[in-house]
Amino acid sequence: MLNADTPTPRPSLTHPGLLARVVERLGQGAGSSTEVWRRLTETYAVDLDAVAALLPCAQPEPLWLTARAEGRKR
Numbered sequence: 077m078l079n080a081d082t083p084t085p086r087p088s089l090t091h092p093g094l095l096a097r098v099v100e101r102l103g104q105g106a107g108s109s110t111e112v113w114r115r116l117t118e119t120y121a122v123d124l125d126a127v128a129a130l131l132p133c134a135q136p137e138p139l140w141l142t143a144r145a146e147g148r149k150r
Contacts, residue, residue, distance in 0.1 A: 088121040095122065099130050 089095045098120065099112060106112045109131050116122060 086119060086121045090123065092126060095126055096130055099127065 089098060099116065102115045103109075103112050106115060112131065113127070116127060117124075
């Protein structure tokens with residue numbers, strides 16, 4: 077597990093415009109929003125709620141929807 081206390085402080089991003097630009101830049105080379113989260117939190121100290129507002133919401137499909145689709149295939 078990584079040490080949470082880094083020897084050098086990370087720069088903080090508090091301005092929404094700058095945060096949006098960094099998220100967009102990191103998202104261009106990332107394969108998923110998980111990768112964007114990882115890169116962002118390794119590089120900067122950020123307000124996670126502000127970042128969550130910028131990233132698309134990943135909603136899992138409800139179980140009943142999956143079961144219903146499988147029932148139609150039979």
